[in-house]
Amino acid sequence: MNIGSASDKSGLPAKTIRYYEDIGLLKPDRADNGYRDYSMSDVHKLRFLQRSRGLGFSVEECRQLLALYEDKSRASADVKSIAQSKLQEIERKIIELRELQHTLKHLVAHCHGDKRPDCPILESISGTAGSS
Amino acid sequence: MNIGSASDKSGLPAKTIRYYEDIGLLKPDRADNGYRDYSMSDVHKLRFLQRSRGLGFSVEECRQLLALYEDKSRASADVKSIAQSKLQEIERKIIELRELQHTLKHLVAHCHGDKRPDCPILESISGTAGSS
DNA sequence: CTTGACCTTCCAGTTACTGGAAAGATTACC
DNA sequence: GGTAATCTTTCCAGTAACTGGAAGGTCAAG
Numbered sequence: 001m002n003i004g005s006a007s008d009k010s011g012l013p014a015k016t017i018r019y020y021e022d023i024g025l026l027k028p029d030r031a032d033n034g035y036r037d038y039s040m041s042d043v044h045k046l047r048f049l050q051r052s053r054g055l056g057f058s059v060e061e062c063r064q065l066l067a068l069y070e071d072k073s074r075a076s077a078d079v080k081s082i083a084q085s086k087l088q089e090i091e092r093k094i095i096e097l098r099e100l101q102h103t104l105k106h107l108v109a110h111c112h113g114d115k116r117p118d119c120p121i122l123e124s125i126s127g128t129a130g131s132s
Numbered sequence: 133m134n135i136g137s138a139s140d141k142s143g144l145p146a147k148t149i150r151y152y153e154d155i156g157l158l159k160p161d162r163a164d165n166g167y168r169d170y171s172m173s174d175v176h177k178l179r180f181l182q183r184s185r186g187l188g189f190s191v192e193e194c195r196q197l198l199a200l201y202e203d204k205s206r207a208s209a210d211v212k213s214i215a216q217s218k219l220q221e222i223e224r225k226i227i228e229l230r231e232l233q234h235t236l237k238h239l240v241a242h243c244h245g246d247k248r249p250d251c252p253i254l255e256s257i258s259g260t261a262g263s264s
Numbered sequence: 265c266t267t268g269a270c271c272t273t274c275c276a277g278t279t280a281c282t283g284g285a286a287a288g289a290t291t292a293c294c
Numbered sequence: 295g296g297t298a299a300t301c302t303t304t305c306c307a308g309t310a311a312c313t314g315g316a317a318g319g320t321c322a323a324g
Contacts, residue, residue: 060310093187
């Protein structure tokens with residue numbers, strides 16, 4: 001499929017998709033007319049990149065994650081340890097998101113109009129009292 | 133406290149803290165010697181920024197979230213609607229992280245050495261079969 | 265066969281930092 | 295008090311990850 005369809009299906013702008021090719025994250029086929037030709041597997045990778053970038057992983061981290069995904073054949077120890085450290089990071093991100101969620105919910109529910117400058121939510125939002 | 137301590141407590145490099153001041157996210161006091169002087173409230177904001185940036189929110193989104201946090205006095209409708217849309221985004225991020233977590237766990241548990249190029253995990257990693 | 269939507273490359277601009285130089289301030293030690 | 299190490303300041307340049315726009319080739323519809 002052309003880059004436009006790949007863009008629609010992955011949620012990434014065509015510009016970004018070309019950029020990801022430039023930096024070697026992806027190598028789509030080329031049609032005879034010179035157009036890039038994306039397979040479903042390419043689209044899966046793009047969608048994966050779209051998600052993990054949006055979740056705060058750097059491009060280099062995404063490259064590693066993508067390598068995990070692609071190199072499942074020569075997997076074992078090396079790959080496993082990367083995956084495991086990423087799993088810890090994901091765990092941490094989930095916890096932080098839950099805390100942020102909790103805080104915002106409180107803001108919406110309890111703080112509208114309440115003017116106290118020492119609102120206890122101020123502490124929880126930054127995770128200092130984060131022993132939930 | 134000086135920028136070094138604020139850096140230690142927030143987890144942000146001093147460089148980044150100064151940058152956040154440049155773009156108007158923060159206005160610490162200045163000591164007589166010209167050094168920036170951070171309050172605990174500043175540190176809370178920095179820590180908050182550190183987290184939300186790491187979770188994939190843009191600086192502009194962080195600015196909004198910070199405004200929620202600071203403008204709790206003139207809150208109401210406007211603030212609430214921003215908070216609510218951020219809450220939806222957070223919900224989505226949590227779900228995506230759980231899916232990514234699930235996929236990586238499978239990779240670690242089941243895919244080491246397994247060479248099939250059509251491993252079903254390939255689909256789930258990109259969220260296409262994400263009806264879990 | 266032209267119009268419009270798509271694709272190509274290339275180059276410049278933006279966002280969000282990050283590194284390093286040059287110089288002033290503070291602390292720590294003799 | 296001296297002075298060396300370790301802050302801190304500003305400024306300017308560089309990097310990462312896009313993003314916009316120009317100039318031009320391709321394609322499907324009428």
